[in-house]
Amino acid sequence: MFDQFRNKFRLDDDKWNDYTGCFKRMKVSARTALLKEGDIPKNMFLIEKGCIRVWFNNDGKDVTTQFFFENNMVSSIESFRKGYPSPVTIETIEPCVLWYIHKKDADRIIAEVSELPVFREMIIDTVFERTFDYMKQFFSFIKDTPQQRYLNLVKEKPQVVQRVPQHYIASYLGVSTVHLSRIKSKLAKEK
Amino acid sequence: MFDQFRNKFRLDDDKWNDYTGCFKRMKVSARTALLKEGDIPKNMFLIEKGCIRVWFNNDGKDVTTQFFFENNMVSSIESFRKGYPSPVTIETIEPCVLWYIHKKDADRIIAEVSELPVFREMIIDTVFERTFDYMKQFFSFIKDTPQQRYLNLVKEKPQVVQRVPQHYIASYLGVSTVHLSRIKSKLAKEK
DNA sequence: GGCGGGCAATAACATTTGTTATCAAATACG
């Protein structure tokens, strides 16, 4: 599971085994909350198999903001770092096989490796990328119509359209399920 | 101008003077672009007097995404770090007095101070805060009505409502100027 | 002090999107 990351890091075997040994494997069924809105994150997850969505409660309706698939790391990252209550719930969509690491281990690893400038850069870059993702998603919400957002999703994240139930997609796109149906049927006609 | 930051940092006077000496003062008139969409950021700005908006072009219409006022640092931060073309334009609204620092000086300072764990934490936290801001703005776009977003703005950033022309505010809220007018008149009647 | 242009309010109408309800199809699971 971790071999895919091996060549990114120049760590000696002892360190590498120490760090990867902090991850534990678990299986969970579909629709299981790994972190609940308002709770303080204890773990970070790496997906071996399955998919996960991130959502928050808006007046009783859930609003999905992100999807994750195999090999993605998942956490409510800002809360994880600062120990704040999470603004979102993290929940499996399909049955999943996950690897998780406890916050205290993650903190230790980050502190150790960030003594090295190359890791420091990497950490900062990672956070910047996260910011950039939010920015892009936010901009797309402002400038694109729901139909355009749907087309972008089909193009950029085809897995989502293939694997995720449509009502989650509708809430991710910011429209009602009915309207997403309309968009799809309109696109089908045009084609 | 920099005294307000003095007590946040435990630097000896030599370093402090070195770093603050990298900032130059300039005056610019209203509606001046400090950075244009597509250009690579060369400078970062600190506002002594005036206000600034960040916007991007959407099919000929401009969409405002942020406002900045006195004592704010302004940059297209993700692009500034990576040397990417900026996705946004940074433009003065009022005549401004600004301090700016060149990227090469900023890079040197960041590299120097991030040897110290306390600064490293500070830098990472700053980026996280930025991410958190985007997230909040994004979530508010999804969950709040335009009227609610307007009320939030009045409450949280009264300066914007007082100093910024209404059509910029409308585009910031994601509605037409006509609809913002409607919202205001509706609120006035209810009151 | 007058004038042109940017700015804001409003009305009328068009379009988009949401809501509710109903039905059909797909899927899960005992």
Place this chain on the structure above:
DNA sequence: CGTATTTGATAACAAATGTTATTGCCCGCC
């Protein structure tokens, strides 16, 4: 295998928001 549940499509109507056009105001500038 059959039944319950989830999922998706569609129609009809309601509400929100955009577009265009008009008017009046205010403010900077000659």
